[in-house]
Amino acid sequence: MARILHIEDDFNNLLLVRKLLESAGHTVVEASDGLSGIKAAGDTNPDLILMDINLPGLDGNEAATILKNSKNLNDIPIVAITSNAYPGARERCLVAGCDGYIAKPIDVDGFLSVLESYINGRRDHLPLDKKAHFLKEYSRDLALSLEEHAYARHFLEGIIMQSPISTLITDADGVCVLHNERYNRMFNTKGGGIIGNYSVFDDSELERGGHLDLVNRVFAENEQVEFQTDYEIAGKGRRIIRFSMFPVLDSTGRLKNAVIQHIDVTDEIRAVQEKERLQEQLFQAQKMESIGTLAGGVAHDYNNLLVGVLGSSELLLKHVDNKDNRYKLLTIIRDSAIKMAELTRSLLAYAQGGKFIPEKVDINHFLGNVLEFTNRVIDRQISVITDLAPDLPPLVADKGQLHQTLINIIINASEAISGRGVIKISTCLAEDVPDFTEFDANRAYVRITVTDNGCGMTDEVLAKLFEPFYSTKGMGRGLGMAAIYGITRTNKALITAKSIPGAGATIELYWPAAKYIGRQAPPEPRAALRKHEVIPDLRGSGTVMVVDDEDIVREVATDILESAGFRVIAVDDGDSAINELKRNPDVSLVVLDIIMKRMSGRETYPEIKKLRPDMKVLVSSGYDQEGPAAEILKMGADDFIQKPYNIDEFTGKINMLLGR
Numbered sequence: 001m002a003r004i005l006h007i008e009d010d011f012n013n014l015l016l017v018r019k020l021l022e023s024a025g026h027t028v029v030e031a032s033d034g035l036s037g038i039k040a041a042g043d044t045n046p047d048l049i050l051m052d053i054n055l056p057g058l059d060g061n062e063a064a065t066i067l068k069n070s071k072n073l074n075d076i077p078i079v080a081i082t083s084n085a086y087p088g089a090r091e092r093c094l095v096a097g098c099d100g101y102i103a104k105p106i107d108v109d110g111f112l113s114v115l116e117s118y119i120n121g122r123r124d125h126l127p128l129d130k131k132a133h134f135l136k137e138y139s140r141d142l143a144l145s146l147e148e149h150a151y152a153r154h155f156l157e158g159i160i161m162q163s164p165i166s167t168l169i170t171d172a173d174g175v176c177v178l179h180n181e182r183y184n185r186m187f188n189t190k191g192g193g194i195i196g197n198y199s200v201f202d203d204s205e206l207e208r209g210g211h212l213d214l215v216n217r218v219f220a221e222n223e224q225v226e227f228q229t230d231y232e233i234a235g236k237g238r239r240i241i242r243f244s245m246f247p248v249l250d251s252t253g254r255l256k257n258a259v260i261q262h263i264d265v266t267d268e269i270r271a272v273q274e275k276e277r278l279q280e281q282l283f284q285a286q287k288m289e290s291i292g293t294l295a296g297g298v299a300h301d302y303n304n305l306l307v308g309v310l311g312s313s314e315l316l317l318k319h320v321d322n323k324d325n326r327y328k329l330l331t332i333i334r335d336s337a338i339k340m341a342e343l344t345r346s347l348l349a350y351a352q353g354g355k356f357i358p359e360k361v362d363i364n365h366f367l368g369n370v371l372e373f374t375n376r377v378i379d380r381q382i383s384v385i386t387d388l389a390p391d392l393p394p395l396v397a398d399k400g401q402l403h404q405t406l407i408n409i410i411i412n413a414s415e416a417i418s419g420r421g422v423i424k425i426s427t428c429l430a431e432d433v434p435d436f437t438e439f440d441a442n443r444a445y446v447r448i449t450v451t452d453n454g455c456g457m458t459d460e461v462l463a464k465l466f467e468p469f470y471s472t473k474g475m476g477r478g479l480g481m482a483a484i485y486g487i488t489r490t491n492k493a494l495i496t497a498k499s500i501p502g503a504g505a506t507i508e509l510y511w512p513a514a515k516y517i518g519r520q521a522p523p524e525p526r527a528a529l530r531k532h533e534v535i536p537d538l539r540g541s542g543t544v545m546v547v548d549d550e551d552i553v554r555e556v557a558t559d560i561l562e563s564a565g566f567r568v569i570a571v572d573d574g575d576s577a578i579n580e581l582k583r584n585p586d587v588s589l590v591v592l593d594i595i596m597k598r599m600s601g602r603e604t605y606p607e608i609k610k611l612r613p614d615m616k617v618l619v620s621s622g623y624d625q626e627g628p629a630a631e632i633l634k635m636g637a638d639d640f641i642q643k644p645y646n647i648d649e650f651t652g653k654i655n656m657l658l659g660r
Contacts, residue, residue, distance in 0.1 A: 003048075005046035006051075007051040007052060013052070038066055041073050047076070048115065053081075053089075057252075060096075061093060080093040168198075169248075170258045172254075174215070188233055206243075214227055218245045222249060224247070225243075240269050241262050246259055307552065309644070313333040359396075360395070363448065384410075388426065392428075392513075402491070408481065410450060423450065425449070434510070440512060542658065549596040554571075575599050577608070587615070589654060592637070595621070605637060618639050621643065
């Protein structure tokens with residue numbers, strides 16, 4: 001029995017022929033294309049080769065020609081099996097080297113006997129003139145086929161060379177055989193200098209990024225891979241490149257080439273990172289705004305309550321002899337209330353509710369006064385050095401708030417230093433100002449930088465640095481930096497912090513200057529009225545109305561005013577105030593709260609002026625003058641007093657408004 005090699009790409013034909021041959025006792029070897037068939041012939045040395053003409057890759061005629069020109073295989077009879085019905089198909093097979101021809105569909109009854117005759121040495125022969133004729137036709141077809149292959153190659157090369165995507169093609173060993181112009185532009189290469197010289201396995205940037213294992217999977221396992229890496233490009237620096245690699249296989253399934261495509265995603269990635277940074281800034285700003293609103297509300301309520309504590313203690317002190325033991329206790333209550341009021345002012349500063357009195361400030365001279373104070377309180381082992389730029393424009397700032405800001409920053413810097421250390425303070429005209437909510441493009445800014453070589457801060461501490469009640473100090477209240485944050489926002493300035501643990505910290509203030517760089521300078525801000533520091537306790541007379549929805553505030557204000565000689569009408573909302581004014585034409589002044597549960601002070605004030613245009617109105621609030629009271633003051637209210645107030649200040653303002 002014979003060993004027969006059957007080369008066929010159709011599974012059903014393979015199965016049919018196998019059953020026929022095996023039923024006759026023959027051994028069957030199978031292959032699915034021309035190249036694998038040639039290899040199988042060399043490996044098995046069959047007695048007969050059955051071969052389809054229409055095969056993928058290398059067709060049957062080409063495979064037959066190769067077999068007949070192989071030294072060890074040229075004696076094996078080859079029988080073509082094909083359904084090709086065009087004229088000359090049989091002759092073409094014979095010219096290519098086939099020994100016989102069987103047409104599809106196979107005649108099952110005569111198939112085995114035909115094969116037997118070929119195994120026993122039968123050959124189909126053509127007359128010489130016929131062979132020459134068909135050899136000429138076959139040569140022409142082969143030339144056309146080669147021309148088509150050349151066209152296909154040039155067509156594909158044209159697509160690659162004109163592609164807008166950087167493309168490089170390697171051989172089976174990873175060495176560059178072709179690349180397009182886009183690759184040259186992306187990687188700053190010239191001409192074809194890397195063809196034959198660049199190997200993807202020798203790419204130091206891919207090795208540094210740890211991507212060679214992925215590259216190897218393309219060549220060893222015929223996989224498609226994608227990855228992104230930080231890639232150093234001559235003349236461009238580090239860029240973020242996305243690699244896409246895939247194998248190109250031949251008809252036998254073996255890797256012939258690899259295609260590598262590159263996309264520079266640096267700008268895209270950085271845009272996403274910038275968007276994330278801005279979103280984080282927005283989140284932080286919203287968080288700080290929410291905390292500020294909460295802090296302002298807490299401070300407002302505290303101040304209302306402190307009216308009762310401070311006012312009551314001062315009233316009692318007026319009726320207790322200073323030698324009485326109760327006098328000392330009342331003094332402690334009063335002083336504690338004053339300290340609590342200072343604490344709430346820090347909260348209001350954070351919430352932008354503090355009083356803002358803008359003035360022109362020579363920052364270099366001002367820093368000299370600040371350092372005179374801080375030099376007395378910081379450790380003598382710490383050196384404070386300055387680098388102050390001359391001829392700086394004056395700042396627009398509230399002196400008290402700027403003083404508080406600089407002292408807090410310098411003292412914080414000193415507390416971060418253990419033992420010997422240095423704090424450096426510098427000033428200069430800011431050339432690049434970070435964009436922030438209150439930024440004014442028409443105004444110049446002065447940068448004040450405080451740098452220390454202390455213990456530094458972690459990212460977690462930096463993230464919470466300006467939040468109220470957050471402190472890294474065991475005994476700290478956590479309001480110092482929070483108040484500074486509020487002060488800078490109130491003064492339309494910016495504060496930033498940078499630090500590395502163990503390497504110190506840098507605080508930068510970008511403060512608006514009185515110098516304008518735009519076409520037209522806005523008007524200077526209107527200075528707010530300052531508090532009267534000492535007001536004599538004048539006796540008063542007449543009727544005063546107190547409008548406040550807090551019971552404690554009304555009671556204490558009534559006691560203070562009655563003790564000063566005034567008649568008092570106390571009501572808890574605007575509606576009641578209007579009704580009482582209609583019934584009491586002798587009221588000469590109204591102490592008006594702003595935030596009330598029903599009719600607010602802003603709504604009440606116009607109604608009072610409609611009823612009594614000459615009525616004096618003293619606005620009172622737990623917030624400061626630049627807070628909710630500002631709108632009523634712009635409407636024409638006569639003066640403002642912040643809670644908690646002391647007796648002398650309260651009665652003094654009323655007497656002053658009444659012309660006494």
